[in-house]
Amino acid sequence: MSSYAWRKTRRSATSNCVECQLQPDHHHVKVRDSKCPHRAPQLTFADPSWNAFVSRVQPR
Numbered sequence: 001m002s003s004y005a006w007r008k009t010r011r012s013a014t015s016n017c018v019e020c021q022l023q024p025d026h027h028h029v030k031v032r033d034s035k036c037p038h039r040a041p042q043l044t045f046a047d048p049s050w051n052a053f054v055s056r057v058q059p060r
Helices: 047-057
Strands: 018-022 028-033 043-046
Touching: 028 047, 043 047
Parallel strands: none
Antiparallel strands: 018 028, 028 043
């Protein structure tokens, strides 16, 4: 992720997914529900937690 815009996965065929946003400090990522982006809670993950999650869900 290179900007602070909310991003949705390219593999999402529907609106039922999450969006991610790199934070300005470049050490945290926010995640929210794309179905109701302005009302959904936002979860914040530190780099080590986010990287561990992504490495486990990426196809091998």
